[in-house]
Each structure stands twice: as structure tokens, then as C-alpha cells.
Amino acid sequence: MKNSILSGIQPTGELHIGNYLGSLKNFVELQDEFDCYFCIVDLHSLTEEFEPGAAKRKQILDIAATFLAAGLDPAKSTLFIQSHVSAHAELAWIFNTITPMGELERMTQYKDKSSRQQANINAGLFDYPVLMAADILLYKPTHVPVGHDQIQHLELTNTIVRKFNHKFGQTFNEVKIYAQKPLRIMSLSEPERKMSKSEPGSFINMFDEPEEIHKKLAKAVTATDAPAGQMPKGVANLFELLTHFGSPADHERLMKEYQGGTIKYSELKQVLGDAIANYFAPMRVKRAELEKNPDQIIKIFTAGAKKAQIVAQATLAEVKQKIGLI
Numbered sequence: 001m002k003n004s005i006l007s008g009i010q011p012t013g014e015l016h017i018g019n020y021l022g023s024l025k026n027f028v029e030l031q032d033e034f035d036c037y038f039c040i041v042d043l044h045s046l047t048e049e050f051e052p053g054a055a056k057r058k059q060i061l062d063i064a065a066t067f068l069a070a071g072l073d074p075a076k077s078t079l080f081i082q083s084h085v086s087a088h089a090e091l092a093w094i095f096n097t098i099t100p101m102g103e104l105e106r107m108t109q110y111k112d113k114s115s116r117q118q119a120n121i122n123a124g125l126f127d128y129p130v131l132m133a134a135d136i137l138l139y140k141p142t143h144v145p146v147g148h149d150q151i152q153h154l155e156l157t158n159t160i161v162r163k164f165n166h167k168f169g170q171t172f173n174e175v176k177i178y179a180q181k182p183l184r185i186m187s188l189s190e191p192e193r194k195m196s197k198s199e200p201g202s203f204i205n206m207f208d209e210p211e212e213i214h215k216k217l218a219k220a221v222t223a224t225d226a227p228a229g230q231m232p233k234g235v236a237n238l239f240e241l242l243t244h245f246g247s248p249a250d251h252e253r254l255m256k257e258y259q260g261g262t263i264k265y266s267e268l269k270q271v272l273g274d275a276i277a278n279y280f281a282p283m284r285v286k287r288a289e290l291e292k293n294p295d296q297i298i299k300i301f302t303a304g305a306k307k308a309q310i311v312a313q314a315t316l317a318e319v320k321q322k323i324g325l326i
């Protein structure tokens, strides 16, 4: 049987290049080889502050258009919106009943987010990883493509797998992260932390205009302390980005200059900025084109939800039967 893949992205604003490299880029590459399910996790996004109504709808549509513009193909992958498949919320409730509070209290993302949004530490924020486990396990995937920051959530998913199987009989298999070395793209402003939407100055968005990209890179920190013989973290991050977006020839030349002590960071930033802008230019055009016809986007994702529902309902029925719900 073909290995299968599930992953999700929150609609909380434009995706940054860390999101792209850690997840979406892999999704596009995986869809030829695997049976893929990719969802926009709108229910997860409600755990953060947001503007309701038209602004939230726009965030969801923007990510849907971004999926398509990046090359996800509804003929190859099942693309859907989480809230269109109610089994996600139902299975999350069932998993809630076997997930120890202590496991959720340990989650670093919960600790981080609750310290940042102290006025809104809602139960959903605490429960977030359980809903994520339900998203994943409904489709019984073998692998989950995510960035480094999601490893702890996948470990919790596997704890839930073991607890469920132990209590109700073999139903789920443990999942693996898809990546030899899960990516952690670092912040431009504080290179010891990850690039994150919630830290202004830390990120470049996929669809930033070229001038904006250059402006953000100009402020990127390069002069951090590093142990003798080691590259400063900020510089290492710029070189890592150049590996993904630039040409091998530019990377080699600039690395030689770095090693020879002749590098000008302004030139590294100029080359990298151009490379990022060029890389995303065709996607930027494609997304603008797609957004002219939101009904078509909604149609694609509604059709995807119908396909996802069949698989999700089958798993939910199996779960209910194992538990003894009638």
C-alpha cells in the first residue's frame, strides 16, 4: 500500500518562508509519491486572537490560494478545510478523555503562546495538540511533514496512539515526522529563536514585495557572538536560506569569501534578497490570478472535504465501535 501523508497549516496570516520551507514546499514534492491529505486548520486558528467575519474568511481563502499557487494539485492531493470535516472535532473529544493533563502542560508551544497571550489563555489553546492528533489519526498516515517546532506534538500524537490502542484494541499506528532533519528556520532579528509570525522583524513572508524583502534582510542580525571557529547564528541562517533559494554557485562563492574573511554581509543580503524575490515571483502572480475567482477556490476545497469526509467517517466509525458507542 502507498504510504500516506497528512499535514495542516493554520490560517493566521501570510505564510513566512520558514512555514514554506518547513511544510508547504515538502507538501508539493510529496504529492507525486504519496497519498496526501493537506488541510487548512481553521479550528486551530481560533485559539489565537483574531478579527471575526470577513477578515477570518480572507485568512482562510489566502491560505487556500497559497496552497494552489505553490503547486498543490487537487487532482493529486486531497485539499480541504478542517472545519468542513466535523469528524476532527468529534475525534478530538474522544482523545481528550484519554489524554493526561500533565502531558498537555508540558507542551512548549502552549507555554510559549500562553505567555504571549496572557489575556486569552483559552481551553482550546491548551487542547490544541489533541485536535492536531485527531487531524492526523483520522487519515491513518504513515508520515507527517512539519517543521522542527512540531516534533513534541507528534510525540504526543504517538502517546495518544499507544493509550488508545491499549484501552480499546489495536486501531492506530504511530506516525513519523517526514524529514531526515526537520527544519528550523531562525528569526532574522533574534537568530537564537525560530522565525515566527508572532515576532515582528523575525520573518519574511512568501509574498512580500522585493523591496520589503530587502528591507527586512538589511535589518537581519549578523553580528552575534559565536564560539571561536563557529559561524554566528544569524549568518548561518542567511547561508541556510541561500541553500534553499539561491544558486549553488552564489552559495559557494560567498562561503569562500566568508571563510577568507572578505565577505561583505550587505552583498550576502543583496544576493539572498534577489534569490527569495525571484523564487516566489511566479507563485505571487499565480496567487493574485487565483484570488480573482474565490468561488473556484471554495469549490476545490469543498470537493476535497467530500473526499476527506469518507476516510474520516470510516475511522470515526471504527473508533466508536471499538469504544462501544452505539
Ligand code: TYM
Pocket (backbone or CB within 6 Å): 006, 007, 008, 009, 010, 011, 018, 019, 020, 021, 022, 023, 041, 044, 131, 132, 135, 136, 144, 145, 146, 147, 148, 149, 150, 153, 183, 184, 185, 186, 194, 195, 196
Ligand atoms: P503553523 O500554521 O503554525 O505552521 C505551519 C508549518 O510551518 C512550520 N514552521 C516552521 N518550519 C521551519 N522553521 C520555522 N521557523 C517554522 N515556523 C513554522 C511548522 O512546523 C508547521 O509545519 N500545529 C501546526 C498545525 C497543525 C498540523 C496538524 C500540522 C494542526 N494540525 C496536523 C500537521 C498535522 C502548526 O504549527 O501550524
